[in-house]
Amino acid sequence: MIAPQDHQDPQDHQTHAKLGRRQLSHRYDGLAKVTGRAKYAAEFPVENIAYAYVVQATIPSGTIASIDQAAATRAAGVHSIITPFNAPKLTVPGNVNILQDTNVFFSGQPIAVVVARSLPEAEQAAKLLRIEYKAQPAKLDFNAVLKDARAPKRGGGDSHRGDPQASLAKATVVIDQTYSTPIQNHNPMEPHATVASWEGDKLNVYDATQGISGAQSSLARAFSIPPANVHVQCPFTGGGFGSKGYVWSHTILAAMAAKVAQRPVKLVLGRNQMFGPVGSRPNTSQHIKLAASSDGKLLLQQHDSTCYTSLISDWIESAAGATALLYDSESLTTSHSLVDLNLGMGTWMRAPGEATGSVGLEIALDELAEKLNIDPIQLRLINYAEKDPRQGLPWSSKHLRECYTQAADRFGWSKRTAQTGQHREGNKLIGYGMATANYGAGRRPSSAIVRILPNGRVFVGVGTQDLGTGTYTILAQTAADTLFLDPALVDVKLGDSTLPPSGGSGGSTTAASVCPGVYDAAVKAKLKLVQLAIADTQSPLHGAAEEDVQTKDGKLFLKSNPQRSETFTTLLGRNGDTPVEAIATSELAKDRDTFSSHSWGAIFAEVAVDADTHMVQVCRMVGTYDIGTLINQTTGINQLVGGVVWGVSMALHEETLIDPTFGRTVNENFADYHVPVNADIHQIDVTALDIPDYKFNPLGSRGIGEIGITGAAAAIANAIYNATGKRVRDLPITLDKIMNA
Amino acid sequence: MNPFNYQRATAPDEAVHAVSARGAKFLGGGTNLVDLMKSNVEQPTALIDVTHLDLTHVITSGNGTTIGAGVRNSDLANHEIIRTKYPLLSQALLSGASPQLRNMATTGGNLLQRTRCYYFMDTVFPACNKRTPGSGCAAIKGFNRNHAILGASDECIATNPSDMNVALAALNATIHVTGPKGQRTIAIADFHRLPGTTPQLDTNLQPDELITAVELPAPKFAKHSYYLKVRDRQSYAFALVSVAAGLAMNGNTIQSAGLALGGVAHKPWRSLEAEKSLVGATPSPAAFKKAADLAVAGAKPTEHNAFKIELAKQSIVRALTLAAQGVQA
Known part of the structure; x- marks a missing residue:
């Protein structure tokens, strides 16, 4: 372990938790996962459930001329068939295909939903749909249209410094090459899945997501209901890698199908349905020029990257982004260009x-x-x-x-x-x-609730989600580190939109955001507990100064006289046997x-x-x-x-x-x-x-x-x-x- | 998946009788057929389950060995007779699929494994002569990096994806089948077909014929054989090129040779010319190179698979070299 100057903990160890001091030796949720008790979105039992199957376009470009659903409607077990010709109009159509028009932008685009008693019946009925298209020529060959690359509509975050021409002229060695990377798909182990049910204008959703808050607000907007009417739960996400960061069409379609079919609906994408409809990492063609002097000093870095984007919306794989900051060079230019193709949308994929x-x-x-x-x-x-x-x-x-x-x-x-x-x-x-x-x-602001219970345990609740990364584990540790107790005494609840909001899990921001939120809430809860003790005439800590009271292993004690102490349990038991709790929202650094x-x-x-x-x-x-x-x-x-x-x-x-x-x-x-x-x-x-x-x-x-x-x-x-x-x-x-x- | 009937057969005759119903198919391990049913490539009206027939034994018969068609790939690969007398077959089996799939897949089913051509496996592609005779071949103008360089036709460039079949070709196996007209045997070389103008036919087996056994001749290559599989990752990937090489040595002279390629043709590609060229030769880079050239003679690549020609040659030399050295894969 290396310990340079700025490694020193700047604060007193009792007022500043160093994370990782009290490590859980195993994953908080490990046992639940290996024993199958951890439930993923599609695994929640819902009574009277019907199954939805997403029908996908088989042409890359054009419009749907007609859908004859007569035979499919008669098929065994079919409840409803939703197409662009009969789908309920949503208030905010958005830019993913949710059956609001007949345009086809890529092969594999969702164009209908069949709801049936069972998934095989829904799939079988889907085969009976007679879909007629009016095909248009499709743009599919990246290299053929590379020369027509265009600037992104909303800018590409390009960088420029120095005098590239002058720097190039000074150089003794130049590298000038093109590098390319392919389209990739995320393929988390857990497929995208949504279970939706309506009670009046209240919507309950189990969704495999990297952002319960985003799912909640998107669903509320789509169906014109207040966000509070949408309850999203996702206690475990089986990997996302970016592909569950966006609210894709299937989430909206599941809720739409539940509304149309008037019963709860489960929609799980098949593995083959995860190539296109839930985002891809676009390919890149990167032209790079590096010019250096003979001693190895970089004079110019030029990085121009082109990637495909869908015809639905611009999305940039910002390959040249980090080049602007990674190495020193007197001159630099970076740019991003896009090539329009009839493919599914680009999206975040691990380190986009x-x-x-x-x-x-x-x-x-x-x-x-x-x-x-x-x-x-x-x-x-x-x-x-x-x-x-x-x-x-x-x-x-x-x-x-x-x-x-x-x-x-x-x-x-x-x-x-x-x-x-x-x-x-x-x-x-x-x-x-x-x-x-x-x-x-x-990092982003993140809220949390911390509750110290009369039985000596601590409850932590955050409206974030654990993608399998360890969020449960590090939040149990954060509360334990802040309160100085055994992390095994901390219970964590995540993945429920009724918990204090936290935001999406993406861009490597989760740990840096949610831990400070829990830390702040735990500090506040601890202060409440201290104040309770000080005010309690029967407490051995009665009348002490706040800053003199510390906690360790479920006990409050005086720093000046550790003999004067009592357990959280005794204190709370004497005070109505009710928990002490606090909600806090972490603030970003003021000097950021x-x-x-x-x-x-x-x-x-x-x-x-x-x-x-x-x-x-x-x-x-x-x-x-x-x-x-x-x-x-x-x-x-x-x-x-x-x-x-x-x-x-x-x-x-x-x-x-x-x-x-x-x-x-x-x-x-x-x-x-x-x-x-x-x-x-x-x-x-x-x-x-x-x-x-x-x-x-x-x-x-x-x-x-x-x-x-x-x-x-x-x-x-x-x-x-x-x-x-x-x-x-x-x-x-x-x-x-x-x-x- | 289309609805279908299921029937468990208890005797080969019963199975043959049941499958004569229109659209019925035999069900072995199901590792290939059921996948293709899910994607609507195969739409049988009935499945006749033959995994409960008494076809699960590996026995010595005369100088050779008879393998029941129902023997699972894992059991076959790990069977003592196969490991000691036909290690080439054991190696080929273990290089295929994954342990889970090998535990299910049967010997008979593996012989009938269908191609992994993308355009065959996705029914949205309108052109596939193998799936829909007369519809054309989308692979010729599509992604054909994995496709055939030998024995293909203008109608089909698909490859046989099996590893087991390649070893069986090099070992010169015989397939035993039974049908409404009784029993017959088919040499492995005549079992699989080249696509020609009828790529919908993978084999010369009749639809109502059941594979009952695979017979291996007396072991010749137990000490000198090697199965080399070249692929895009270290396991669980189909071969770009594979080589089953067996040598029978008399001192430092090659007495006889078995050589077959996988991943390059519509059938396991056994080269009698290459085998013949090795007989009487002393193991040497030149002798192996000559055999390699003969084995891929007449190769014709498509847009993305020209590399397979040189790769096949290098792989043949490597496999023969390792076989001669007595190295076990």
């Missing part, structure tokens, strides 16, 4: 922008390092950004140098041979590669405009490439991350490891294949849409510096959810080059691309 952008930039840096004959780590250190190059603001905390050092040591980077193709073991060509990881740190906050990391890869078959095995991944306080060892490291695994996937496996004529995803199943299997994942060694960032947030924690994927794919690509001398700039790096490079 950074995951793809780090592929281009970090491979380009590897190419530059080779040309300059400078070690790749050294090149990054030469261009280390001591402050945020965008506005010149200081970092709230940055220990990327320690990340490089620690990860390089653990990896054994010193054994690398810069020359390619030198390390051979039998038929295996061995290579080492590395890259920088980074992701922005964000005076610094810039990011998480950092260094990731290293060792690969073995078969000389005959060109198959790649990632033998080792070693990463060290500067993510502020590591709140929980188990869940935090697991988040990082999961990100690294996804980096392997991105480098070698994952690609959504869209047929160029029909616009359909051809590999919409887990046999053909490849993600790594166990045999693809060998050793992964991930460490966190665990240096709190108290400027960013009172608990020192920045987000941890996304950074793991960033840089990882580039590190593998660079390792493959080191092994084989073959530079593949188009992901995924399949064996045929290595063969043909």
Whole structure:
């Protein structure tokens, strides 16, 4: 563990909780999950339920001319069939297809819903619908229309500094290449699912979501009812990775179907329905120019990225975003352009922008390092950004140098041979590669309720949701750390819109947002308890000064005289046997405009490439991350490891294949849409510096959810080059691309 | 999925009789057929479950071995006779699918596994001669990276996805079937078909014929065989190219050879010319390269799969080299 100056806890340990002091040794919800007691949205039993099946367009562009539903209506078990020709009009149509018009923008777009007694009956009836289209020519070939790329309608967050032409003229070495990444789909284990039931104008929903608040407000708007009338529950989300951050059509359609069919409706998307209708990571084509002087100083960084966007709305995979801040260079230009295609909407997918952008930039840096004959780590250190190059603001905390050092040591980077193709073991060509990881740190205000109960337990309630990331665990710890008691005494309730609001779980903001909210509520509740004791003539703490009363292990005591103490249970028992509770909303740092906050990391890869078959095995991944306080060892490291695994996937496996004529995803199943299997994942060694960032947030924690994927794919690509001398700039790096490079 | 009737057969004759009803199909492990029923590619009116027939034994018969058609892939791969006398088959089986699928899939069913061509598996694509004869082939102008380079036709470029079949081809197996006209045997080489103008027919099995057993001849390659599977990830992926290589050695001379390729054709691609070229040769890169060239002679790629030609050659040399060395996969 590294302990630099700003590592010191600035406050008294009794008034400032250092998170992670009282760790839960296991996941709060682990037992419930492995025993099946943890219920996911589609698993809640609802009486008299009907099943909805979403019918999808089979053409990529045009309009629906007619839907003959006579045969389907007569089919066994059918309750209702909802089409654009009979769907109830919603007040806010929104930009996802909810059957408000007959336009078709992509193959797979929801165009009707069949509600039946059982799912097989609904599916069978759907087959009997006679759908006539008026097809229009579709735009499907990205490369063919790349030259027609346009600026995003609402701007692309472009950056510019210095004098690019002058800097380029001074350079001795220039890298000028194009890098590309494919369309990907999230595929959380739990499919998207909504169970909806109406009681009058009150709507109850179980929804698989990354944001119960967003689901609540979207449903309220769509059906013109007050948000308070919409009760959304989602105690567990089986992964989202961004795809459950947006309220997609199926959520609205489930509520619409329940209304039309006049009974509760369950709508669960099939795996094949998750390729398109619930968002994709757009592909990118990234043109990168790096110009440097012979000593390795970057003079110009130019990063122009183009991605596809749907015809429904603009969505930018901001691949060039992080380039503006990662390395110092006197000149820089970044831009984003869009190509309109008849495909489903783009959306957030784990580290949107950074995951793809780090592929281009970090491979380009590897190419530059080779040309300059400078070690790749050294090149990054030469261009280390001591402050945020965008506005010149200081970092709230940055220990990327320690990340490089620690990860390089653990990896054994010193054994690398810069020359390619030198390390051979039998038929295996061995290579080492590395890259920088980074992701922005964000937080939002978040509310919480903390209730100290007469039985000695503590209840924490937050209107957030746990995607499987560990939110339950870290909130139990936060309350325990603040009240100085055993985290096993804390009960946490999440995923219910009647709890104090918190916002969506995305952008690696959850931990940094919800923990301070619980901390503030716990501090307030503790103060109430202290005040109760002071005012209670029968308490041994009667009349004491507030600041002299502290808590530990379920007891109040005087700092000046620890003998004077009593348990929470005794105090509350004597005072009506009722709980003490407080609600608080965390505030953002007042000086937050005076610094810039990011998480950092260094990731290293060792690969073995078969000389005959060109198959790649990632033998080792070693990463060290500067993510502020590591709140929980188990869940935090697991988040990082999961990100690294996804980096392997991105480098070698994952690609959504869209047929160029029909616009359909051809590999919409887990046999053909490849993600790594166990045999693809060998050793992964991930460490966190665990240096709190108290400027960013009172608990020192920045987000941890996304950074793991960033840089990882580039590190593998660079390792493959080191092994084989073959530079593949188009992901995924399949064996045929290595063969043909 | 269309509604269908289900019947559990207790004897092969009963099964054959039941399946003669229009639109009925045999049900083995269901790992392929049921998937295709869910996506409406297969729409049988009835399923005749043959997993309760007494076809689950692996027995020595004369110098050879007879495998019941109902033997599950996991049981077959791990059977002592197969592991010791036909390791090539064991390796091929274990390289396929996942443990869960292998626990279900049967020997007979695996022989009838249908192609993984994207355009065959999604009924929204209007053109697939295999699914709808005469409709065309969407794969020829679509994604054909996984498709055939050998023996394809203008009507179909699909591949046979099985690993087991490739090993059976190299081992020169014989398929035993029973039908309304009695029993017959089909050599593995004649069992699967090339697409030609009738790609809807994967095999020469008649619709009312039931596979009862697979017979392996006397083991020749127990000491020198290797199944090499080249694919896009380390497990649970279909082969881009696979090679089943078996050598019978007399000292340092190749006495006989079995060589078949997977992932390259509508059937397991056994090359008699390549096998013949190896007989009498001493194991060497040149001899193996020659066999590789012969095995893929006449290969014709489509837009995305030209790499398979060179990949197949390199893989053949590698597999033969490892087989000669006596390395076990």
